[in-house]
Amino acid sequence: MSKRIVIIPTYNEIENIENIIRAVFALKMDFDILIVDDSSPDGTFNKVQELQKEFPERLFLGIRQKKSGLGKAYIHGFRWALNNNYDFIFEMDADFSHNPNDLGRLYAACTEQNADMAIGSRYVTGVNVVNWQWLPLLLIKIRFCPQ
Numbered sequence: 001m002s003k004r005i006v007i008i009p010t011y012n013e014i015e016n017i018e019n020i021i022r023a024v025f026a027l028k029m030d031f032d033i034l035i036v037d038d039s040s041p042d043g044t045f046n047k048v049q050e051l052q053k054e055f056p057e058r059l060f061l062g063i064r065q066k067k068s069g070l071g072k073a074y075i076h077g078f079r080w081a082l083n084n085n086y087d088f089i090f091e092m093d094a095d096f097s098h099n100p101n102d103l104g105r106l107y108a109a110c111t112e113q114n115a116d117m118a119i120g121s122r123y124v125t126g127v128n129v130v131n132w133q134w135l136p137l138l139l140i141k142i143r144f145c146p147q
Helices: 016-024 042-050 069-082 100-111 134-145
Strands: 004-010 032-037 060-061 088-091
Touching: 004 016, 004 042, 004 069, 004 100, 016 032, 016 042, 016 100, 032 042, 032 069, 042 060, 042 088, 060 069, 069 088
Parallel strands: 004 032, 004 088, 032 060
Antiparallel strands: none
16 A cells, blocks of 8 residues: 655644544545644643644644745655655645645546646646735746646
8 A cells, every 4th residue: 555645844833633534534535644833832742732732643844933835845855755755746725725635636636547647736727825925826827737
């Protein structure tokens, strides 16, 4: 059986963290979770530590000393997952901007359709977010929709 892990970087996600963890663990397919927290002042990591008692073999926590950015949090998580022999590594946000129900589809794309990598994006059909300034939207459009 392949080992699957979801990396969720956090900073001040106390209101979302329990719900996202429970949503992933409620899936029919087993996924472990690694929370990479940047010492959230709101105590996100404390909530994760509490939940680790309920999910001791599936929920892991890395606490970094300071807020160092999303990219570095993912690198930290990828290294941890590789060092712990995971076969499949997924990444998602704690705020449900990524749907946990899509994890099975992403896994199937790799295992059933022989993809080396699967990317789920809300921008596949174009940019459709509201209340963002035009510059980030332009950068996203350029990055995800090169011509």
